[in-house]
Every structure is written in C-alpha cells, then in structure tokens.
Amino acid sequence: MTPLEILSSATTGSPAPRIPVFCNMPDHGARELGMPAKQYFSKGEYVADGQLRMLRRYGYDNIWSLHYVGKEAELLGCREILFADDGVPNVADFVIKNLDDIAKLEIPADITQHPAWQPIADSLRILRSEIGATHPICAYATASTTLPAILMGMDKWMELFLLGPFDVRDELLRKCSDFSQQEIAALRALGASVLIYSTPFGSPYFVSRKQIEQIVMPWMRRDLLPGGSENLIYYCGMAPFNDVIDLIFDELHITNHYISPLADIAEAKRLINTRGLTCGAIDDIKMIHWSAEQTRAEVKRIVEIGKTGSHFLFGNGVMPLAVPEANIQAMVDAAFEYGRLA
Structure with missing residues (x-):
C-alpha cells in the first residue's frame, strides 16, 4: 500500500499493514539544501526540493508545502519577515498597528494573484507532480480567530478579543474569515490532500469553553462553510483540546484531531474512538535533549495506546531545528516498528 492508501485506511478503519507516520519539518529544507533560510523560502522550487530530499532521507509518509506561517501575513500586507537560520521565520512588521488599521485592511479579491502566493503554488505543483498520487501532501491554513495574532501580535489580539470594542473585533474576524475561505479553497485546488487547520483559539488552553462555544x-463554521471539513485536521498548535473534541464533531464536523502531547492520548482516543482519526503527537521539544532510546520509548508508549482499534496516526509537532538527526530517525523507525498492524 502507498502512504496515501495507508492514511485513507487509518481514516476509514479499513485493513492496513501499519499506521501512517507523519514527520513535520517545514524549516529543515534550507539546511538540507545548504541555503540560508531567506533564500530557501524565496522559491517554491527550493521548498519542494528540500521537502522531497528529507522524505527520501527519513522515509516517513507525508510531505509539506508550508513555507512559514508569516506567509499569510505577507498576503495581507506584511512588508518584512525576520529570517533566522536556526529558527522559524517570523513576522517583523505587523499589518495592524492600531485599531484604525482594521478598517483599512483589505482582503485581496484573489489571493492566488498576489506575488507572495507564487512560491506556495509552485511548490504544490511540483509536489503534486512528483508524489501526489502516492503520498499525503500537507498544507497549512490558519483559522480566522487565530489569524489576527500574526497581523497585530498576540497581546493586542487577546485584548481586542476579550475586551473589545466588539464591533471592531467582529469586523476583523469577518475579513480574516473571508481570507480563510479563499486560502482553503486555493490550497485544495492546487492538490493539497491534507489541510492542517490551525486554531489555537479553539483550545481551552487559550480561552474558556464558553468563549469557544x-x-x-x-467563525470557524464560517471559515469552513464553502468547502466543508473533508481532509481537515483540527490542530491547536500543540495546545490540548480534549475537553472540546465532542464540540468539534458536533459543530464543525471535523473528524481528524491532532492531539497535543500535553493531553491524555488514551482519553483522546476514547473520545474519538472510531468516529474519526486520532493523531498522537510526540513532544518534539523534549526530543532536543532526549537520547535515541528515550525517543523510541516515548514513540512506543504513544503508538501502543493509539493503534488499538486502528483509526490512528503518529506524528510530531513542528520539529525544532535543534533536535538531533539521530532522534528524528529513531522516531520514524520506531513508529514504523511499533505501528505494525499485521
């Protein structure tokens, strides 16, 4: 079976030889190609090449089209990204510097015509051509309720979200939701087969359950209204969300859940059961300091809890560049070993 077929089997619960094994390393391609991060992310061809090389090196199942989260801010007017060769690119120029800027914010009529979209499109076309028929191609889309954090900064967004003025907050959310709808549709049209729907504000770790409800x-229902929830994975940036899993099923009809390493994986598997896909993630921050043996032991623990009854995927968060290569390979190898189903 191909990795794409194995993922489909895990989602539906049909027989497969093993569980899917995801490894998320969007920032490692520059090192793989020996390029500065700014140069690497400047062209979709470089990103696709880096991702394909790492897929061959480590042998996991999925591949990423994500450049960096700040790319979404660039599509909305951000003029400067801070690149670092030992870390994640970040927004250095907030689009919204004061509340008056929210009224001035304009969502492009077609984000695919924006120059900042071209590298995303180029990388996805290459990946679809090279391995689209055999491997899951992952893309990343930020929920409307989280997108303002990269447009104005987390502190200012939390203040506006919680304290208002609420008409201004809702104006911003409407514009962000319009963007989310466009982005999800565009990524699907380019061949992304797995959409990571990033919604930290959908976790009780950030806001109360009442505020989530x-x-x-x-707003998330509005994000997903045009195209539905098919092939989406609910992801809260590694924040736990077991307490709202039933709510996600009922309100958003998202059946695939990327469980935080801070959450109880056994409880998550019980809650999701065979209704959808439980994605168990290792704490890859701790992997920086673990040995290969410690990494293997944690993979075994997660997989043995999750694979019972199938409907399970193993993965990581967003692998820090500081994690030793030996630990990455140990993680992947152990997931294949312990993830056998037949």
Whole structure:
C-alpha cells in the first residue's frame, strides 16, 4: 500500500499493514539544501526540493508545502519577515498597528494573484507532480480567530478579543474569515490532500469553553462553510483540546484531531474512538535533549495506546531545528516498528 492508501485506511478503519507516520519539518529544507533560510523560502522550487530530499532521507509518509506561517501575513500586507537560520521565520512588521488599521485592511479579491502566493503554488505543483498520487501532501491554513495574532501580535489580539470594542473585533474576524475561505479553497485546488487547520483559539488552553462555544465556533463554521471539513485536521498548535473534541464533531464536523502531547492520548482516543482519526503527537521539544532510546520509548508508549482499534496516526509537532538527526530517525523507525498492524 502507498502512504496515501495507508492514511485513507487509518481514516476509514479499513485493513492496513501499519499506521501512517507523519514527520513535520517545514524549516529543515534550507539546511538540507545548504541555503540560508531567506533564500530557501524565496522559491517554491527550493521548498519542494528540500521537502522531497528529507522524505527520501527519513522515509516517513507525508510531505509539506508550508513555507512559514508569516506567509499569510505577507498576503495581507506584511512588508518584512525576520529570517533566522536556526529558527522559524517570523513576522517583523505587523499589518495592524492600531485599531484604525482594521478598517483599512483589505482582503485581496484573489489571493492566488498576489506575488507572495507564487512560491506556495509552485511548490504544490511540483509536489503534486512528483508524489501526489502516492503520498499525503500537507498544507497549512490558519483559522480566522487565530489569524489576527500574526497581523497585530498576540497581546493586542487577546485584548481586542476579550475586551473589545466588539464591533471592531467582529469586523476583523469577518475579513480574516473571508481570507480563510479563499486560502482553503486555493490550497485544495492546487492538490493539497491534507489541510492542517490551525486554531489555537479553539483550545481551552487559550480561552474558556464558553468563549469557544459562543465566539470561536461560529467563525470557524464560517471559515469552513464553502468547502466543508473533508481532509481537515483540527490542530491547536500543540495546545490540548480534549475537553472540546465532542464540540468539534458536533459543530464543525471535523473528524481528524491532532492531539497535543500535553493531553491524555488514551482519553483522546476514547473520545474519538472510531468516529474519526486520532493523531498522537510526540513532544518534539523534549526530543532536543532526549537520547535515541528515550525517543523510541516515548514513540512506543504513544503508538501502543493509539493503534488499538486502528483509526490512528503518529506524528510530531513542528520539529525544532535543534533536535538531533539521530532522534528524528529513531522516531520514524520506531513508529514504523511499533505501528505494525499485521
């Protein structure tokens, strides 16, 4: 079976020889090609090449089209990204510097015509051509309720979200939701077969359950209204969200859940059961200091809890560049070994 077929089997619960094994390393391609990060992310061809090389090196199942989260801010007017060769690119120029800027914010009529979209499109076309028929191609889309954090900074967004003025907050959320709808549709059209729907504000770790029910869920429903929830994975940036899994099923109809390493994986598997896909993630921050043996032991623990009854995927968060290569390979090898189903 191909990795894409194995993922489909895990999602539906049909027989397969093993569980899917994901490894998420969007920032490692520059090192793989021996390029500065700024140069690497400047062209979709470089990103696709780096991702394909790492897929061959480590042998996991999925591949990433994500450049960096700040790319979404660039599509909305960010003029400067801070690149670092030992870390994640980050927004250095907030689009929204004061509340008056929210009224001035304009969502492009077609984000695919924006120059900042071209590298994303180029990388996805290459990946679809090279391995689209055999491997899951992952893309990343930020939920409307989280997108303002990269447009104005987390502190200012939390203040606006919680304290208002609420008409201004909702104006911003409407514009962000319009963007989210476009982005999800464009990524699907380019061949992304797995969409990571990133919604830290959909976790009780950030806001209360009541706020999730009353504020966050309605906007996320709007994000997903045009194309539905097929092939989406609910992801809260490694924040735990077991307490709202049933709510996600009921309100968003998302059946694939990327469980935080801070959450109880056994409880998550019990809650999701055979209704959808439980994605168990290792704490790859701790992997920086673990030995290969410690890494293997943690993979074994997660997989043995999750694979019972199938409907399970093993993965990591966003692998830090500081994690030793030996630990990455140990993680992947152990997931294949312990993830056998037949």
